[in-house]
Amino acid sequence: MARGESPLDPEYGPLFEFAARLRKLRDQAGRPTYRDLARQAHYSIATLSSAAAGRRLPSLAVTLAYVRACGGNEREWEVIWRRTADACAGTPETAAAENRNSADARPPYAGLAAFGESDAGVFFGREKLTAALVEHLKEKRLLVLFGASGSGKSSVLRAGVLPAFSGVSTLVLTPGPHPLEECAVRLAARAGAAADSVRADLAADPGAFHRMVRQILAGRRESDPATDELIVVVDQFEEVFTLCRDARERERFVASLIHAAQAPDSRTRVAVAVRSDFYTHCTRLPGLVDVLPRAHHPVGPMTAEELRAAIVRPAAHARLTVESALLTTLMADAHGRPGALPLLSHALLETWRRRRGNALTLAGYRAAGGFEGALTQTAEAFHHALSDSGRLAARRLFLRLVALGEGTEDTKRRVPRHELDDGPDTAPVLEQATRARLLTVDGDHVEIAHEALIRCWNRLGGWLDEDRNQHRLLRALTEATALWESLDHDDDILYRGARLAAVKDIPPQALTARERAFVDASESAAQEAHRRDRRSLRRLRRLVAALVVLLVCAVAAAGFAVQAQSTVTRQRNEAVVLRAADESVRLSPHDPSLAAQIALAAYRQAPRKRTRDALLSTLSVASADPRATGPEPAGHTPAVAPDGRTLAMADGSQVSLWDIGDPRRPRRLGIIDGDGTGMNSIEFTPGGRTLLGAGGDGTLRSWDVTDPRHPVLLSKRPTGHSDAIYSVAVRRDGRMAATSSYDDTVRLWDVTDPARPRPLGTLRGHSANVKPLAFSPDGATLASGSDDRSVRIWDVTRPRHAATVAVLKGHRHFVDALAYSPDGRTLLSGSDDRTAKLWDIGDLPHHRELGELARHADIVAGVAFAPDGRTAVTVGVDGAVNTWDVTDRARPAPLASLTNPGGSVKEVRYLRADGTILTVTAHRNVQVWYTDLARVLADACDRFPGTIGRAQWARHFPRLDYDPPCPRHARADPA
Structure with missing residues (x-):
């Protein structure tokens, strides 16, 4: 039985429409076999069948012979053939329509992009x-x-x-x-x-x-x-x-x-x-x-045989043929030319898009623009399709993606997405350039697909050559802006003088909003400095006039000199004290006793905010009293019992329990073995008698810790999460728990009987990893934070029918930490965007953003409310522990900015209402911080029983009279 012809859809283009009409003519003739048609037309069976296959346009002679054998009107078909030939003259649009039936086919050529491991099957030569x-x-x-x-x-x-x-x-x-x-x-x-x-x-x-x-x-x-x-x-x-x-x-x-x-x-x-x-x-x-x-x-360059293999073998692998004239032309264009491969691959890709059936032709190659012209034609077609404002945006975009060479060729520059301005044309231009394969987007970064574009696109070269010095100024400005933002808008980074004057010549439309903010801040700082200089000049003039008068009064002049000397001495002493306070923080991990003495002395010499923060930072407890011996709590995930006396620390697959009734002298009580499974999150139930834990294996575990020296495993239950669990939270009544996972979901659990946790429901709505969880104080709602940059509030009063009641949007990056205020009317969230935000959720579903806590230079990794609700704390990867007065939620005010000299701080928990805070660092160390200054001053000397010697005093407080803060205890001077 003869094999039937594959179906044709005339909407796929003029070539398919032509073939479909030939088939219809044959049907009207009674559907004779191709063998019968071949006898009458005097052409082979293969020639006549391919004429109606839609792979390529048959010649006029073959067409008329086919029509004559089927009894059709030859004059009419000659008109149809010429119209189809004109429609298939080689335009990209027609070629694309002709090949739409294989649009989903993977191109055998990579274009400007590099071949990857997945392309090994078509990498030849x-x-x-x-x-x-x-x-x-x-x-x-x-x-x-x-x-x-x-x-x-x-x-x-x-x-x-x-x-x-x-x-x-x-x-x-x-x-x-x-x-x-x-x-x-x-x-x-x-x-x-x-x-x-x-x-x-x-x-x-x-x-x-x-x-x-x-x-x-x-x-x-x-x-x-x-x-x-x-x-x-x-x-x-x-x-x-x-x-x-x-x-x-x-x-x-x-x-x-x-x-x-x-x-x-x-x-x-x-x-x-x-x-x-x-x-x-x-x-x-x-x-x-x-x-x-x-x-x-x-x-080196490819040999002729290697070039032939790179051209022909990928096509053969895709069951395509390369016209001999095209192969000869490509070989001549590419042979011996360094850096020709991306141009060759792009030209072949564009030729493939204009292929005729299964053949790559010289006509398609020329229609694509030829060897270098293919890339230029693609770039120019992209540019031509943009609006006027889009072209300006494209110019700014491509210039940012080029690093100017210093004695070398210009190179492409990989740019983070946030560096690009969020104007109305940026996203559409980026999308169109990516679709044209001129740019590649990898995660949150953008770059030019290949440096060949810099060499071959004359328009881009012209943009670069118009003012290279301005481009260099712009790159330096971009780097300065990023540094300024990373240092929390430090005024010392701002431009002044000649650099500011130079960047003011850059057209404002060439700058992003971030860069314009940097330049505006620089101008404001320069204007303020100018005003200060003018005031200083006026003061100097008045001083000169006063000196003229004082020359008449020698006694008054002498008195003025003494006063001036006193002011200079006071300012010098204050500078020495502030420098010593900073040094005490850096010294605290290595010599805590000496650091404490320096910090105490600095605060008593100059009780300022800076010396107070240094004193509180230096006297933080690194998990144990300096005089104590024995093991110290360590791990990456903490859980504190409701009474604040028991601490659980997860370190890999092991959980250790500690008595921290006296945080300076922690005592290890017991150890829980997690069967080799790392615990990503642990949490005590409200009574403190049960500990829940979840981790990378997707299992929820519970332990009876009534006797913390002998914890007992109660249950080990698979959660059904398809990826690792990030966090576990327990409601205040102890009857419900929640788990979040990298599978983008939250699951609710009935833990009334911790030995038999029962699933209640799955919450779906986030579009990326779900991380922190927090139950409201009344247990009616659950907050979840996600890598999709949002916070969702869920009504869990009916857990089997839990639903989203509010979605809080405003963070520019992942949400990493959440905390409810004690009254449940405010939510505090921390993010990778270096900020923490306060949200009014007292009248759900209505909600609004209140104040922003933005003093961190890196990710805000942990947040917590004090028991009184008037104070909050944020910790971050920058090593900062910041406390805030949040009495006025719309205008939070900083209270103290403490520094962990060991680096990143990942977790934070309040231990007591007096402001005692527990943190965990990136190095898995546990620290306890006292933010009550009166308490710190009262017991500092008893805690560090030594006093600073004269030699150390002279080193840290030069020219200040020896005045040790704890003179009762002698500390020997170092040799």
């Missing part, structure tokens, strides 16, 4: 180079691949080398402006560690990278014994010179990579791709120049 690189990497473990921009370095590493190491773990990264941070984030994600801690280790010791890799692989060997190595690919290595401004960070990054590859027990292979015009830059790095002779490998 570099087999010889790939084999050499694989052999090099197996033998020497370190590879530095040099090649011109567009020579295919990234593709050969990703699609050639990596697939050759089957079963080996891979880590691909680009350095960006902070290569150590990028490295730390990638490694921490795989090791389940804190990125800040990993970055600190990398900065302190180049061997930390090697040890971290071994740790990661050791964990994976348990589940996959074949995983015994890690291949690290550092793409676009030139970014350590073009984007990274910190020479020390650059050297530490390189040292870490080299050590990881060359350690005697190395489990790491490192491949670095760098543009050849940065070879000289590489020789300036002490660690890299020593290994370059043995590690470097050049990437």
Whole structure:
């Protein structure tokens, strides 16, 4: 039985419409077989069947023979054929319509984008180079691949080398402006560690990278014994010179990579791709120049045979053919040209879009614009389709994505999304440029698809050449703005003088809102400085006049001189005291007794806010009294019993219970073994008799801790979450609990009987990971925070029918912490956007944003209300512990800004109504802070029984009379 023809839809374009009409003519003739038609038309069966297949337009002679055999009107069909031929003349729109039936097919060419591991099946032409690189990497473990921009370095590493190491773990990264941070984030994600801690280790010791890799692989060997190595690919290595401004960070990054590859027990292979015009830059790095002779490998242009394979074999893999004339033209255009591969790939991609059936043709190639013209034509078509305001936005966007070369070619620049202005045209322009494959968007970053665009798009080159100095000023302004924001709008970062005058010449429309705010703040500061100078000048003039008068009165003049000297001495002494207060905070982890003496002395010499904050910071309890011995609480997740006397700390799969009735002398009571499962969150029930815990295995556990020295496991129940649990919360009546998860859901539990928790319902509504949870004091509502940047309030009075009653939006990044006020009318939320917000939720579903607590320089990781509801505390990754007066919710006022000298603070809990606070740092240390100044002053000398010696006093308080704060206890001077 003959195989039926595949169906055709005339709406797919003129070619398909033509073929459908031929088939209809054959049906009207009684559907003769193609064998019968071939006898009458004197053409082969294959020729006649392909004429009606819709793959390509048949010749006029074949068409008329087909029509004649079916008894059709030849004159009419000649008109139809010519009209179809005109419609298929090669326009992109017609080609797209013609090929719509295979629009979902994956292109066999990557265009401007680099080939990835998933493209290994269509990556051809570099087999010889790939084999050499694989052999090099197996033998020497370190590879530095040099090649011109567009020579295919990234593709050969990703699609050639990596697939050759089957079963080996891979880590691909680009350095960006902070290569150590990028490295730390990638490694921490795989090791389940804190990125800040990993970055600190990398900065302190180049061997930390090697040890971290071994740790990661050791964990994976348990589940996959074949995983015994890690291949690290550092793409676009030139970014350590073009984007990274910190020479020390650059050297530490390189040292870490080299050590990881060359350690005697190395489990790491490192491949670095760098543009050849940065070879000289590489020789300036002490660690890299020593290994370059043995590690470097050049990437040259493709040979003719390699080019032929790169053109023809991907097409053959997709069951396409390449017209011989097209192949000859492409070979002539690309052969011997450095950096030609992205242009070739883009031209082939555009030709594929204009293909005729299953054939890539020279006509399609020319319609796409040719070798370099294809890229230019794509960019110009994108630009032409924009409105006038869109073109201005496109110009600003593309200029921001280029880093100007200093003795080298201009390079692309990877830009965080928040750096781009949120104007009405930015998002549409970004979307259209991404659709045209001129830009790539990866997570929260944007970059030009390939540097070939910088070389080939004349319009972009013209924009860059119009005023390169202005572009350099703009890049420096962008970096200054980011630094200003990271330092909480510090006035010392603002521009002044010549730099301010220079950036004022930049057109305002070229600046983002963030940069305009920076320039406006700089102008305001400059105007204020000018006003101060004018006031100082007026004062100086008055002073001169006064001196003339004082010359007449010698006694008065002498008195004035004495007064001036006294003022200078007082100001100098105050500066010495403030410097000593700051030093006491830095010294506290190493010599807490001396730090306490310095802080006390500084406060008594000058009782200012700064010295008070330093005193409170220095006298924080690092989990135990300095005189005490024995173990100290440690872990990453705390839970405090309602009476404030029992502390539970989760550290990996172990939970330890502590008596903190006297926080200075904690006593370990008992240990709970989590069966090897890490506890992400633990929480006491209101009575303090039961502890709930949940973690990475998606299981909810409960323990009876009535006797904390002998805790008993009550239940271990799967929750049904499809991903790890982030948080667990317990309602104040102890009858309900909630769990949040990375599967974007919240689940409610009846824990009236902790030994038999029962599911009540699943809450869905968040579009990303759900993190913090908090029950309202009356238990009627539950608040949940998410990576979707929102807070949802759920009515849980009927838990099996719980529903969202309010969605709080206003944070610009992930929501990481939540706390209800004691009266339940206010919610406090902390976010990755460095702020905490107060929300009025007293009349749900009506709600509104109140005040903002914005003194942190990094993520706000924890928030809490004091029992009286008039004070709140926020802690952050910047190491700050800030307390706030929130009596007026719309205008929260800072009370104290304490500093953890050890770095990030992750969790916070109030222990008592007197302002005693417990925090957990990123290093898993527990700290207790006393914010009651009177109490701190009353027992500081008893707690640190020593006194500062004369030598130490002279070192920290030069020229101030010796006045130790605790003179009853002698402290020997150091030798």
